[in-house]
Amino acid sequence: MSKRRILIQLDTDPQASVFDAVVAIDAGAERLLQYSNIKPDQVRDLVHGAMYTRGPQDLKNTAVFVGGSNVVHGEQVFRNAIDAMFDPFKVSIMIDCNGSNSTAAAAVISASKHVALEGSTALVLGATGPVGLRVAKILANEKSTVYLSSRSLERSQECVDQLVAQGLPPGRLIAISSGDQTWTDKAIRECQMVFACGAAGIRLMSDDQLRQAKSLQVAVDLNAVPPLGIDGIGLTDKATQREGRFDYGALGVGGLKMKIHKASVASLFESNTKVIDCQEMMTIGRDILAKEAIAS
Numbered sequence: 001m002s003k004r005r006i007l008i009q010l011d012t013d014p015q016a017s018v019f020d021a022v023v024a025i026d027a028g029a030e031r032l033l034q035y036s037n038i039k040p041d042q043v044r045d046l047v048h049g050a051m052y053t054r055g056p057q058d059l060k061n062t063a064v065f066v067g068g069s070n071v072v073h074g075e076q077v078f079r080n081a082i083d084a085m086f087d088p089f090k091v092s093i094m095i096d097c098n099g100s101n102s103t104a105a106a107a108v109i110s111a112s113k114h115v116a117l118e119g120s121t122a123l124v125l126g127a128t129g130p131v132g133l134r135v136a137k138i139l140a141n142e143k144s145t146v147y148l149s150s151r152s153l154e155r156s157q158e159c160v161d162q163l164v165a166q167g168l169p170p171g172r173l174i175a176i177s178s179g180d181q182t183w184t185d186k187a188i189r190e191c192q193m194v195f196a197c198g199a200a201g202i203r204l205m206s207d208d209q210l211r212q213a214k215s216l217q218v219a220v221d222l223n224a225v226p227p228l229g230i231d232g233i234g235l236t237d238k239a240t241q242r243e244g245r246f247d248y249g250a251l252g253v254g255g256l257k258m259k260i261h262k263a264s265v266a267s268l269f270e271s272n273t274k275v276i277d278c279q280e281m282m283t284i285g286r287d288i289l290a291k292e293a294i295a296s
């Protein structure tokens with residue numbers, strides 16, 4: 001008899017996310033084991049509990065999901081969980097703290113329908129947040145040049161340093177401060193894509209700045225709370241054409257984000273060796289689009 005598909009939810013918040021639980025069930029998990037308030041140093045024993053209870057041939061039916069609103073702690077939990085595993089007892093694992101990985105992947109894939117990423121230039125507003133940082137990381141991996149904007153040059157430079165430390169080429173990552181008019185104007189003039197990844201309810205790009213962005217081909221705004229992140233872009237925009245651009249609002253990206261989240265959970269149960277982060281979600285998202293294109 002085949003074993004039930006169990007998803008072990010390791011969440012850094014006091015209450016494990018209901019949203020992540022519902023998506024997990026919809027994606028095919030049959031039982032959820034939820035652990036909340038997880039600290040990185042607790043992970044090893046929990047993961048060992050998952051590894052040793054079923055034989056290697058059944059371990060693809062056990063998987064780990066790391067979530068919670070503290071993305072820094074979540075990443076440490078994820079790393080510790082991976083470090084605790086070894087062959088042949090591994091279980092598949094994914095991380096999507098606060099939806100930051102699936103949202104970033106969906107935003108970049110949406111833009112890539114209209115702009116070839118390699119050799120392009122992108123401006124990421126609010127690049128210091130979990131979503132913005134991942135958008136910047138994915139873009140740099142795809143060989144785009146990326147301006148990372150923050151209110152503080154120190155913070156945007158820290159993000160660049162962090163990405164460079166992860167192996168991304170320094171030449172493709174440029175830290176700027178939104179208060180520095182010269183650099184902001186330069187980034188706005190040069191970019192083919194802009195991603196507004198600021199906090200909810202914060203406008204980061206004015207109508208005037210949008211008009212100055214003459215090379216802009218795609219504008220993506222992930223802020224769903226008014227005032228929206230880019231003046232003139234609608235919440236439900238999905239490849240909406242305006243002034244030579246394709247515009248996406250938070251809900252316009254949200255459909256693909258949900259599909260990526262669900263498909264990522266489902267793929268955890270295909271083998272016991274999957275490690276799904278924002279980069280792997282790019283592959284999953286592209287597969288979804290390819291299948292949809294064949295079906296249509």
Ligand SMILES: NC(=O)c1ccc[n+]([C@@H]2O[C@H](COP(=O)([O-])OP(=O)(O)OC[C@H]3O[C@@H](n4cnc5c(N)ncnc54)[C@H](OP(=O)(O)O)[C@@H]3O)[C@@H](O)[C@H]2O)c1
Nearest residue numbers: 099103126128129130131132150151197198199200222223
């Ligand atoms: N559609 C979805 O499923 C989904 C999922 C997750 C997130 N989101 C949305 O994506 C966006 C980014 O999420 P996140 O969690 O990365 O955001 P976040 O951490 O809350 O904020 C991102 C950045 O916004 C900047 N910011 C904060 N307050 C500001 C202010 N008063 N004025 C100007 N800038 C300010 C900060 O950068 P500096 O301090 O460095 O300037 C911060 O690092 C949010 O709007 C969120 O709601 C959507």
